[in-house]
Amino acid sequence: MSKNITEYALSMLRSLPRVSLSNIRDNPRAYRPTKRGRGQHGGDKHGAGNKGSGQRQNYMRLGYETGNNPFYLRFPLEPYYKGQHLRREYPPITLHQLQKLIDTNRLDTSEPIDLTAICNSGLFTILPERRQYGFQLKDEGADIFKAKVNIEVQWASEPAIAAIERNGGVITVAYYDIHSLFAAVNPIKFFRKGEPIPRRMIPYTDELAAYYSDPANRGYLADPEKVSWERFVLSQKYGYVLPCLENDPDYEMLIQRKDPRQIFQGLEPGWIINLKDKKILKPKSKELNEFYSS
């Protein structure tokens, strides 16, 4: 049968030579070649002036200041703040401070503790506009830490993880993108905006994604089976008997985890919270529901 136009085009592509500067040209009338000026206004010196580098096309390099130290060379490179605006910060919270919060009833250990809970205590805050991406848990006070908690922070050192787990607790590190942080850090201010709860985004660099997928760091994207094994390995490294979570009466609370797209415990992305009328508005349309659970 007769070939169709696509087949023709493809067979041409197969046989024609490679595209290069020698076999392409501009469309007709795409540009107009400049003409050298003639007559009283365009002629005589043709816009090049008198003598000098201008008429003789022997120009000085850009930035040259006829011998004195040029502006672009006067100041040495001092890159102290290079990339400053892109660097992430994780304000620290020590185990000592955490124990104090728990002892003074500012944190409820019968519920999972996350970024929102720590910010709601009023003593610690995160400023997302200053590129603070959440709390890092430091191991200062590991020797006196006694509480059994289910805690979610954004960065944790190994001795801090060991201290939490030796007391029968569970620790997870989770990533919050800047937009979710604004919501998580001050939920009441966010709900008053009337915006639907956003989805939490996944880590934005490969390094971060690797950190949060690593069971040794207790990442929220890591395989819980591998995390269980790492818990045991850490107990052997730090010389304590790993408490059996299954026998704990608070087992259900301790293994409770948020979905990776969730910001608030118990609230889904897409919901609008009406604080004044104490109502929750949920999206009804199929497209919206599909989007928020994607």
Next chain:
Amino acid sequence: MALRKFINFNTFNIIRPFCFKSAISLENLYPNKSLKIFTPQQTVEQSTGGFTGHIPIEKLQITYSRSSGPGGQNVNTLNSKVDLRFHVESADWLSSEVRAKLMEMNKTKISKEGFLILRSEKTRSQQLNVADIMQKLRAIIRAAEAEPEPISEESEERARKRKLKAARLRLQEKRNRSFTKSQRQAPVDF
């Protein structure tokens, strides 16, 4: 009105389990896997394959005390020194060969009663000192378990030649010295 109030009351009392699952929930990232954290079995299996690195912590006696050295209030008040001891002969989590080797290699660390004693006050933190001591213990057990490397024939031959040469040179030096000394004596008239 009363009926509506009753219905509202009913719906508030129904506790539905919160079950939001997005496309990147753990169920979708790791399908067909148990997503609950569990505690692995902690029995030590040393009978086959030698020391795996697993030490039963409950069979060790770990005590804490104050560290020595400068440090002011911190060193005076915190129990950062760690003392670990266990009875080697009755440590059934180690094979009998390893136990014998341990006794032999760490004579200076074993008390009269037969307890292997390890101490650590390396860092400011008790937790990190316990980690340090566990590392030391594992190193000691691995050293006790390690078989000496077989010496090759060439090395043995070289060692033998070295010993013979050393002896030869020593005797040569001795002869030279003896001659020098004898030259300092008066000659004997026969």
